[in-house]
Amino acid sequence: MTVVLFTLGGTIAMAGAGSTGVVARLTGADLAAAVPGLAEIPLDVRDVAAVPSAALTYQQVLDLVEAAGAAVADGATGVVVTQGTDTLEETAYLADLVWPHPAPLVLTGAMRNPTLAGPDGPANLLAAVRVAAAPTARDLGVLVAFNDEIHAARFVRKTHSTSTATFASPNAGPLGHVIEGQVRLLTRPPRHEPLPPVAADRLAATRVALHTVTLDDDVTLVEAVAHGRDGLVVAGFGVGHVPPDLAPALGALAARMPVVLTSRTGAGSVLRHTYGAIGSETDLRRRGLVDGGLLDPYKAKLLLRLLLATGADRAAVPDAFARHG
The missing domain is CATH 3.40.50.1170 (L-asparaginase, N-terminal domain)
Incomplete structure (x- = not known):
């Protein structure tokens, strides 16, 4: 031993x-x-x-x-x-x-x-x-x-x-x-299957941004953070909410890259379909954002970057977050 x-x-x-x-x-x-x-x-x-x-x-x-x-x-x-x-x-x-x-x-x-x-x-x-x-x-x-x-x-x-x-x-x-x-x-949670190996050059070329939403946030800042990136993680309010003005911009970003919705609170899950206002979790999922589940923003960023670096397509990303989140 x-x-x-x-x-x-x-x-x-x-x-x-x-x-x-x-x-x-x-x-x-x-x-x-x-x-x-x-x-x-x-x-x-x-x-x-x-x-x-x-x-x-x-x-x-x-x-x-x-x-x-x-x-x-x-x-x-x-x-x-x-x-x-x-x-x-x-x-x-x-x-x-x-x-x-x-x-x-x-x-x-x-x-x-x-x-x-x-x-x-x-x-x-x-x-x-x-x-x-x-x-x-x-x-x-x-x-x-x-x-x-x-x-x-x-x-x-x-x-x-x-x-x-x-x-x-x-x-x-x-x-x-x-x-x-x-x-x-005291407990033994089930393990997830490991992700496939990632080539160093693919990893270096794959960039994922993280934006933490704040009160009266700036739409242009979100767009600037995401510029030139392959994916974006959004740390939203509470159960996964953003100011209404951010919702269309996030939807436009989700049309061209994976955008993962998480909570900035530090514990708990983003929801899926409880609130329906513009900028709510239901609205953002309708606009194409991926549900990050229980993953905090930092872990979601790690998972998204590895997924993209190993060649995961747009359909595989939500599936992976459903398993890991």
Whole structure:
């Protein structure tokens, strides 16, 4: 039983506070050495890149997923990735969309760096390794282990800028917990079939925009955001509403590219046919917008870009969102 640890950067790996703030300096070996109890699980540590999570790209994440898959093919029981928390909810879902293996791929990080009192990185790393090694965590796709909670990548969100309990799954709750060193799963949601591999050049050439709707929004801004893009995600009010003046413009955009309707609220689904006014979810669907379901805007953007980069046609996009959303 061996768990492979891939380390990126982020708060969990930061040290050396100075006039410019903490910077990523700790290696994977440094991280592992600081965790009591970690030695009981064989760990293969592989440093990837000490970069802030805000600097990561889709392709870097997909390359890491490929390396993690190779580690599993070589016999690893599971894989852990440490990274910054700023984009962890997005990288976890991106990985989940393409991860085909039964073995767990577990992401974690920290909110308090090692120069502060009570850093949470060691506890999160230990929990993540235990989840990756647990037979009960197999066939759950990509997971996030944080604050002794286990979350499915497709549900998890970062909900607070500084709290160590920042990661939550508002629509589903955690899948389980790590209690007294034991992985306790409470529920097992069904997995989706992974998306097909995407060529790097196709991914680089596929661009998707995200527009968050605001009070008295500007139609020209929406059109400018969507200009030159292959798809658009709209984060609407509440259950999927926009100002009436935006509805015709969004309909015109939906005639030439996939436009996915989501909610900016952070939890809950967009509706399908409850409200009927101009700019309502019923009106927008009639104009050709795709129902994003329970997917938040950030996850919808990830899914739409991968779908378009893998050649999904206009009919396949709504079908995929019906399954994933």
